Amino acid sequence: MGTNNSVQQVDIGIQTIVMAIREELMSYFKGTCVQRLTTGSNVRMSTVGEHMENYQYVRRQAQNEQAQILWVGTAPILTVKQAPDRIIFHLTVLNRSPQMREINKGVQKFIEQFLIGIEKEYENAPK
Numbered sequence: 001m002g003t004n005n006s007v008q009q010v011d012i013g014i015q016t017i018v019m020a021i022r023e024e025l026m027s028y029f030k031g032t033c034v035q036r037l038t039t040g041s042n043v044r045m046s047t048v049g050e051h052m053e054n055y056q057y058v059r060r061q062a063q064n065e066q067a068q069i070l071w072v073g074t075a076p077i078l079t080v081k082q083a084p085d086r087i088i089f090h091l092t093v094l095n096r097s098p099q100m101r102e103i104n105k106g107v108q109k110f111i112e113q114f115l116i117g118i119e120k121e122y123e124n125a126p127k
Helices: 002-030 056-065 098-114
Strands: 043-047 068-072 075-081 086-090 119-123
Touching: 002 043, 002 068, 002 075, 002 098, 075 098
Parallel strands: 086 119
Antiparallel strands: 043 068, 068 075, 075 086
16 A cells, blocks of 8 residues: 555656646746746756857857756756757656656657647657
């Protein structure tokens, strides 16, 4: 009976993480129209290292892309960019455990339903 309860807790934890990821993605791509339901999550976005380049066109491209990495705890799972809108999945991390694979499935399903025009790329995908 204890095993079933711990499995349910893991499922709820995965669903909560997927919800927090959904909120971060909607906030990034759609702006401030997002109603946040999760609080105190270990899901966060950070800007990809900004370089103070000498050339204005390089700085302008970085500004236009607004590249950010989405983290779950200390694991970088996605990179998001704009102009054009795209999500790069870090498959090495997302295939690391059964829980991460479930998170990947939840995020993929969400993107297919709500972020239809966004390009998907896969880093470290099998060839």
